[in-house]
Amino acid sequence: MNLVLDLSLAGLVLALALCLVRVLRGPTAHDRVVALDNAASTIVGLVAIYAIRLRQPVLLDAIVVLALLGFVSTVAFARYLERGAHP
Amino acid sequence: MNLVRDVVVAALLLGGVFFNVVAAVGLVRLPDAYMRMHATSKTTTLGLAGVLLAVLVHFGSYDVSTKVLLVILFYFLTAPVGAHMIARSAYICGVDWCPATTRYDLERATIVCATRGGEESARVHQQAIELARERRGELIFLHVVDTTALRGLGHDRAQALLSEMRALAAAILSTAAAQAAALHTIATSLGCARSQPDYDRNITSLYWRPPA
Numbered sequence: 001m002n003l004v005l006d007l008s009l010a011g012l013v014l015a016l017a018l019c020l021v022r023v024l025r026g027p028t029a030h031d032r033v034v035a036l037d038n039a040a041s042t043i044v045g046l047v048a049i050y051a052i053r054l055r056q057p058v059l060l061d062a063i064v065v066l067a068l069l070g071f072v073s074t075v076a077f078a079r080y081l082e083r084g085a086h087p
Numbered sequence: 088m089n090l091v092r093d094v095v096v097a098a099l100l101l102g103g104v105f106f107n108v109v110a111a112v113g114l115v116r117l118p119d120a121y122m123r124m125h126a127t128s129k130t131t132t133l134g135l136a137g138v139l140l141a142v143l144v145h146f147g148s149y150d151v152s153t154k155v156l157l158v159i160l161f162y163f164l165t166a167p168v169g170a171h172m173i174a175r176s177a178y179i180c181g182v183d184w185c186p187a188t189t190r191y192d193l194e195r196a197t198i199v200c201a202t203r204g205g206e207e208s209a210r211v212h213q214q215a216i217e218l219a220r221e222r223r224g225e226l227i228f229l230h231v232v233d234t235t236a237l238r239g240l241g242h243d244r245a246q247a248l249l250s251e252m253r254a255l256a257a258a259i260l261s262t263a264a265a266q267a268a269a270l271h272t273i274a275t276s277l278g279c280a281r282s283q284p285d286y287d288r289n290i291t292s293l294y295w296r297p298p299a
Contacts (some may be wrong), residue, residue: 003098011104015130018111022123028122030177037169038114038127042107043271044158045130045138049100052145056245060142060154067158078172082179 005053012046033077040070096141103137110134119187120177124170131166135159181220196224199277201231204259212266219272226274228263230256 019042022035044066051059104130113126143155178193200215202208212228221224232252240248254256260276267274 001093001097004100008100008104011108015104015107015111018108018115022114025115028120028177028180028182030173030180030182031123033173034120034123034127035114037173038110038130041127041135041162042111045103045107045135048138048142048155052096052142054128056149057146057148060151062173063139063158064154064161067161067165071161071169074169075172078176082176 002053007048008049009053012042012049015042016046029081032076033081036077037070037074038059040066040073043072092144092147096145099137099141099144103134103139103141106130106134106137118187120182121174121184124174128166128170131162135162150209179221181223193223196222197227198222198224199227199229200263201229202259202263203230204255204262208259208263209266212263216267216270216272216274219267220270226272227277228260228267228274229277230260232256283299 016039019035019039023032023039025028044063047059047062047066051057051063100248110126114123117123117126124298125230139155140253143152196219198215198219200212202212215226215228218224232249264274264276
């Protein structure tokens with residue numbers, strides 16, 4: 001079981017690294033926002049697997065907060081970039 | 088029982104992680120922001136739901152199940168909203184799609200900008216250019232030459248004055264076109280001579296007045 005969990009964690013870390021590649025490469029701010037949104041979702045998955053790995057269901061509270069933060073920041077970024085188009 | 092549970096958890100986990108990795112690969116490989124958005128929707132639906140359902144099956148207690156189902160429901164509600172907002176913002180900011188895209192379902196606008204030249208008109212041009220960029224529409228600059236004043240004059244004088252007016256119109260329109268070209272927008276120029284009263288009404292209906 002631990003092997004499966006470690007494998008899953010490794011997979012999500014790989015996904016996170018690929019998101020980071022897109023954040024660094026751009027080319028537009030919107031690509032970065034999409035990548036960061038995806039990274040937030042991946043981190044939620046990462047914490048969820050960590051909760052199983054450490055047998056700590058308390059970590060699931062962090063998931064709720066992260067999910068909320070991810071959504072709010074995505075919407076805020078989208079609005080902010082739109083505002084930039086119309087000063 | 089424990090073994091069955093572990094197998095289910097492992098299957099859900101690996102499935103979820105698989106979709107997460109596929110989405111991340113798509114995020115790097117696909118050519119434009121809109122297609123990348125298509126890839127990342129897999130993370131929040133299949134990927135995250137798989138991982139969180141694995142957590143639910145593993146712990147199985149009421150408080151964990153409630154939280155996990157709440158998060159899944161939350162993601163299913165907010166992911167489309169967030170994706171829509173980014174896509175809308177990208178479209179408004181003029182983020183280009185890759186040239187291979189063939190289908191375009193949004194309305195193309197035609198913007199007609201009447202111009203008289205001068206500093207005040209430059210501001211109007213600016214707004215017309217921005218509108219055309221935002222809507223990805225066609226931009227037409229229109230300059231109307233009023234020839235009713237030439238009526239009482241002799242033929243030769245009227246012709247000479249008319250050619251002067253045409254030259255002025257060409258200068259004004261080329262200034263407007265240059266302003267558009269500086270912002271990477273292609274504009275069509277249109278001059279128009281008006282002399283008949285019936286014609287006037289048709290022309291004035293084309294005027295576009297930006298909000299002050």
